[in-house]
Amino acid sequence: MLAVTAIALVRLHSLFAAAMLTGIYSLLCASLFVLMDAVDVAFTEAAVGAGIITIMLLGTLALIRESPDSKEPHRLQILPMAVVVITGAALIYATRDMPAFGDPYAPAHQHVAPRYIEKSGAEVGPPNIVTSVLASYRGYDTLGEVTVIFTAGVGVIMLLGHRRKDRS
Amino acid sequence: MRRNPVVSEVSDLLVPAILLFGLYVQFHGDFGPGGGFQAGVIFAVGIILYALIHGLEKTRKSIPDNILYVCMALGLLLFAGTGLISMFLDGEFLNYSVLGKTPLAGQHLGILLIELGIGITVAAVLITLFYAFAGRRNK
Amino acid sequence: MNWILHYNYWVVIFLMMTGLYLVFARANLIRKVIGLNIFQTSVFILFISAGAVRQASAPILSESITSYANPLPHALILTAIVVGVATMALALALIVRIHEAYGAIDDDLIHRQNGES
Numbered sequence: 001m002l003a004v005t006a007i008a009l010v011r012l013h014s015l016f017a018a019a020m021l022t023g024i025y026s027l028l029c030a031s032l033f034v035l036m037d038a039v040d041v042a043f044t045e046a047a048v049g050a051g052i053i054t055i056m057l058l059g060t061l062a063l064i065r066e067s068p069d070s071k072e073p074h075r076l077q078i079l080p081m082a083v084v085v086i087t088g089a090a091l092i093y094a095t096r097d098m099p100a101f102g103d104p105y106a107p108a109h110q111h112v113a114p115r116y117i118e119k120s121g122a123e124v125g126p127p128n129i130v131t132s133v134l135a136s137y138r139g140y141d142t143l144g145e146v147t148v149i150f151t152a153g154v155g156v157i158m159l160l161g162h163r164r165k166d167r168s
Numbered sequence: 169m170r171r172n173p174v175v176s177e178v179s180d181l182l183v184p185a186i187l188l189f190g191l192y193v194q195f196h197g198d199f200g201p202g203g204g205f206q207a208g209v210i211f212a213v214g215i216i217l218y219a220l221i222h223g224l225e226k227t228r229k230s231i232p233d234n235i236l237y238v239c240m241a242l243g244l245l246l247f248a249g250t251g252l253i254s255m256f257l258d259g260e261f262l263n264y265s266v267l268g269k270t271p272l273a274g275q276h277l278g279i280l281l282i283e284l285g286i287g288i289t290v291a292a293v294l295i296t297l298f299y300a301f302a303g304r305r306n307k
Numbered sequence: 308m309n310w311i312l313h314y315n316y317w318v319v320i321f322l323m324m325t326g327l328y329l330v331f332a333r334a335n336l337i338r339k340v341i342g343l344n345i346f347q348t349s350v351f352i353l354f355i356s357a358g359a360v361r362q363a364s365a366p367i368l369s370e371s372i373t374s375y376a377n378p379l380p381h382a383l384i385l386t387a388i389v390v391g392v393a394t395m396a397l398a399l400a401l402i403v404r405i406h407e408a409y410g411a412i413d414d415d416l417i418h419r420q421n422g423e424s
Binding site: 040043044047048051052055056059060063128130131132134136139142143146147149150152153154156157159160 | 247
């Protein structure tokens, strides 16, 4: 399903439909995350992807009012396609060394994760381990990320916000 | 903008529910799925829905830009401030165990505070983004 | 059959390459941003699938459950999604300004204008 939606995104002519399809794509992603037991992430992806991204894409489209060049049909370009196929083949070759999906003994589950799962109830408290990891164990990361969001907000304000003052 | 009574009525019903749900997600994040990031996003979506239906100007009057700018910084400062307070109370930066009587209570309080900070910042930034994109057209 | 167990990576790689192709082949800047979005989502899926454990449940502590999915990638991706939106908004804002300056959001047209002036 995701793959079909992605291909449709490549082929679509109209930017408006592409924006809508991005929302659908995000919702599909969210359901995939639920299947993989990541409820927190699915929650965020559904709210963000289907809501905010679509609204912002539509807002941008309304601002620039569809430039004429996007109407001509898209033809397949050979060089980018070749690069993409070769890179993809190399990556697929590399997956032969990766742990199998859902393997409980994969290296990713050996390092700090068992400690989070076993001790976070006693050390931090909340039953939701994701919250404890996010807010307590990796507080620095989260602080940095909130700062990134803040900075992006300031950047957008500077780019789009105060035009009127410049004019007057 | 053409007003559709059905859309307007339904959104009036939905917006308070969405905002309430956002608050629930904010403060229930310790126990179920949820937390500051999701709550901020949901809260912002509720406001944006209101703005889409009732017009940007009306929303801007009730939630002016200045308040949003202050909130953006306030959330971040709340987060960093919690870290600093725990540092002054003989802990490390962002070590909440020293905030309460027992380490667990301290952790709980600390997580609650920084999740609140995250939620405020995320909601304010997203609403500001919407204002910026939607308000550009009207000039 | 061992290789069939890697299908999650195949999906990720396919999506990643689709996004990359959009960035490469399309001149339209908004499409490039959508391509980047797809690329980004593929990375999310990669992380989450790396955190998935067979027959495990969501990482919310409860007495009746013994096996949890790895919570670390969840926490990382959770923040990454919101950060991704913020940066995407920044990219779209830049596109709007580019459109105001050049009257186009097409790569080739912008280059042509730069060459002439």
